[in-house]
Amino acid sequence: ADGNKSLVVALGCFWCAEQAFEQYVPGVVEAVSGYAGGTNDNPSYRDHPGHYEVILIEYDPNLTTVALLIEYAYRNMDPFNGDGQFCDNGSSYYPAIFYETDDERIIAENVLTDILDMQNWDEDDIKAPIIERPTFWTAEEYHQDYYIKNPSNYGYYKNACRRTQRLKEVWGE
Known part of the structure; x- marks a missing residue:
């Protein structure tokens, strides 16, 4: 829009x-599952060498800010795990924050600094880089809104992965 x-x-x-x-962020219009950062064009789930699994968040800047979205992104990752996230290992699952402009990069760096100060963490321990945004490729339709289309499979996966528990351990919330 x-x-x-x-x-x-x-x-x-x-x-x-x-x-x-x-589900949880006011001002988010839509989040689209996709791939970014790899070596091939038009990647697919079966063929995405070097690509991260990512989401593209479309948001209304009148209702939220990029700083809030970046903070929420950090709070939805385990920033100490550079080998993957939760039960998923490998380069597809590495955490990262992507910026498009210098302004976005500075905002992301400031958000990270605030988090480090608040949590009393050492920057050297953070394994989620802030890097320039590569081309975004939309994932296959069956991956979009998976939590809505396949609620029981999704719930089982999320629970088995201990995602919620690990986030509480990391963030203390």
Whole structure:
């Protein structure tokens, strides 16, 4: 829609990332599962070498800010795990925050600094880089809104992955 903006983040499995933003963040119009950062064009679930699983968050800048979205992204990842996220390992599941402009990069760095101060964490321990946004490729239709289309499969996966428990351990909330 006119005036909406977008942000791309990698938080491990895109199903969970999509649910986190669509269900809980005011101002988010839509979150789209996809791939970014890899070596091939038009990647697919079966063929996405080097790509992160990401979501593209479309948001209304009148209702939320990029800083709030980035903070929420951090709070939905395990920033200490550079090998994947929760029960998923491998480069597809690496966490990252992507920026499009210098302004976005500075905002992301400031959000991270605030989190480090608040949590009393060391920056060297954070394994989620802030990097330039690569081309975003939309994932297959069956991955979109997976939590709505396949609620029991999704619930089982999210629970088995211990996502919620690990986030509480990391963030203390």
